[in-house]
Amino acid sequence: xxxxxxxxxxxxxxxxxxxxxVPVQVEVVQASAKPGEVPASLKKMQAALSARVKYGSMKVxxxxxxxLKSVPQRVDLPNKNQAxxxxxxxxxxxxxxxxxxxxxxxxxxxxxxxxxxxxAGSHDGDDLWLVLSQPK
Amino acid sequence: xxxxxxxxxxxLLSPYVDGELTPEERLQVEQHLQNxxxxxxxxxxxxxxxxxxxxxxxxxxxxVDWKQFADDVMARVTPEKLPFFERVKLTLxxxxxxxxxxxxAGFAGAALAIAVTVPxxxxxxxxxxxxxxxxxxxxxxVSVEETSNIRPVVMETDQGDAIIWxxxxxxxxxxxxxxxxxxxxxxxxxxxxxxxxxxxxxxxKGEEGEEELITTPKQEGPL
Numbered sequence: 632x633x634x635x636x637x638x639x640x641x642x643x644x645x646x647x648x649x650x651x652x653v654p655v656q657v658e659v660v661q662a663s664a665k666p667g668e669v670p671a672s673l674k675k676m677q678a679a680l681s682a683r684v685k686y687g688s689m690k691v692x693x694x695x696x697x698x699l700k701s702v703p704q705r706v707d708l709p710n711k712n713q714a715x716x717x718x719x720x721x722x723x724x725x726x727x728x729x730x731x732x733x734x735x736x737x738x739x740x741x742x743x744x745x746x747x748x749x750x751a752g753s754h755d756g757d758d759l760w761l762v763l764s765q766p767k
Numbered sequence: 768x769x770x771x772x773x774x775x776x777x778x779l780l781s782p783y784v785d786g787e788l789t790p791e792e793r794l795q796v797e798q799h800l801q802n803x804x805x806x807x808x809x810x811x812x813x814x815x816x817x818x819x820x821x822x823x824x825x826x827x828x829x830x831v832d833w834k835q836f837a838d839d840v841m842a843r844v845t846p847e848k849l850p851f852f853e854r855v856k857l858t859l860x861x862x863x864x865x866x867x868x869x870x871x872a873g874f875a876g877a878a879l880a881i882a883v884t885v886p887x888x889x890x891x892x893x894x895x896x897x898x899x900x901x902x903x904x905x906x907x908x909v910s911v912e913e914t915s916n917i918r919p920v921v922m923e924t925d926q927g928d929a930i931i932w933x934x935x936x937x938x939x940x941x942x943x944x945x946x947x948x949x950x951x952x953x954x955x956x957x958x959x960x961x962x963x964x965x966x967x968x969x970x971x972k973g974e975e976g977e978e979e980l981i982t983t984p985k986q987e988g989p990l
Contacts, residue, residue, distance in 0.1 A: 649886075653898035679924045683932070718898075726898030727907065734915035735933045738908045742901040748930045765899050 651721040652698045653741065655728070656766040657706060659693040662686040663757040676748060676762060684758070696766045699728060706761070708732075710754040714761055732761060741765065773803055780806060784813040903927030 660673060662680070667688025669677050677686055697704055703717040712733060719738060720727040726741045732751045739747055746764040753759060776799045782788050783796045800807045849857065862870050906929050909919045920932040 651897070675926075675928075679926065679928050679930060682922065682924070683930075721898055724897055724900030732933070734912035734917055735919055735931070736908075736910050737906055737919075737921075737931055739904055739906040739929060740901050741899050742904045742927055743899040745901075745904045745927045745929075747904050747906070748928065750931060750933045752933070 650700055651718060651726075652700055653718050653721060653726040653728075654696055654766050655699050655716065655741070656696050656762075656764045657694065657716065658691050658762040658764070659706070659708060659751070660689055660760040660762055661692050661709075661754055661757050662689045662760055676746070676760070679746075679748065686758075699726075703729075703731075708751055708754075708759060708761075710752050710759055712752055714749075714751060716763070728763070730761070730763065770803065770805075772799060773806055776803070776806060777809070780810055781813055784810055784817065904929040906931065 660676065662677075662684075663686060664684070665687050669686070669689045670691065673689045673691065677689060680686060692709055693706075695706075697706075697716065699716055699718045701718055703715040706714040706716065708714060715729075715731040717729050718726060719729045727738055728741060729736065729738045730747070730749055731737075732749060735749075737749065741763075742765075744765055746762055749761040749763070751759045751761045776796055779788060779792060779796050783793060788796065800810060848854075903923070904927060906921045906923070909921055909931060911917045911919055911933070916936040917933045918936055920934060922930040922932065924930065
């Protein structure tokens with residue numbers, strides 16, 4: 632009987648209390664104006680940023696897929712700053728995230744195969760970027 | 768003239784042949800048979816008749832096909848088949864009566880399996896994970912701490928991506944405090960002089976000014 636009650640409780644919790652979760656690919660990228668190498672995976676980012684800054688070299692310092700919920704998840708940045716990511720809303724298949732990289736904070740909606748490039752200060756004289764994308 | 772001993776033992780002869788007497792009675796009958804030829808002859812007749820009867824039954828039994836015996840018996844004792852609905856109802860009622868625990872556990876397990884597999888299948892079959900239904904990234908709000916010298920600049924690309932620049936006020940690329948676009952400096956090649964016809968055409972289309980979306984949001988609140 633206990634097993635049955637436990638199973639029923641588990642099913643109920645799965646069905647009715649499932650907290651929305653959105654997977655996000657998070658990358659920390661160091662970008663420099665100095666000439667150098669740009670990985671193929673960052674070519675698109677380099678092209679997007681080239682409207683304002685022409686970066687000569689870029690490299691991924693950290694990358695991980697995070698399952699974002701309403702509780703903020705922290706990402707330690709190499710410049711001693713700390714980014715916080717959380718899911719604020721998930722409605723009709725559109726997720727709204729809050730990204731905080733002190734002293735700046737932004738909310739934005741995710742899009743299929745699109746990225747948000749969030750400048751996260753500087754590191755070793757170069758620019759540091761937080762890149763949020765749909766996981767591959 | 769009748770022998771009184773034979774009168775006493777005659778009813779016991781048939782049970783004696785069939786092995787139905789107690790050991791004491793059997794001993795008494797055997798002592799009687801030693802003294803009575805009539806009773807001995809009768810016992811011999813009983814045994815001969817029994818042998819003939821057994822042989823006859825064995826011969827008849829050999830002629831019978833016993834393969835269908837069990838099915839035939841069951842066909843006679845099984846009542847008429849119930850309608851499908853009645854059978855299901857009867858089966859369920861018996862299961863609830865005698866196997867309630869396993870039955871409920873089975874239903875709970877099935878519900879759990881559905882609760883787990885349906886979202887997984889849905890995720891596998893869907894083109895994009897939930898949350899990515901938009902076709903382009905839309906930055907809704909950008910804010911910075913009041914004490915900060917950071918000036919945020921939001922830029923949306925033609926491909927649907929978005930860029931948030933957080934430039935220091937001292938950074939030559941930072942936007943001007945009044946929110947004009949001049950704060951971000953990037954040398955551009957001088958445009959060739961336009962002819963009057965081109966100017967008129969452009970004016971008619973309303974294409975004056977830069978097309979790039981560059982936003983310098985307020986320090987707090989939505990864009």
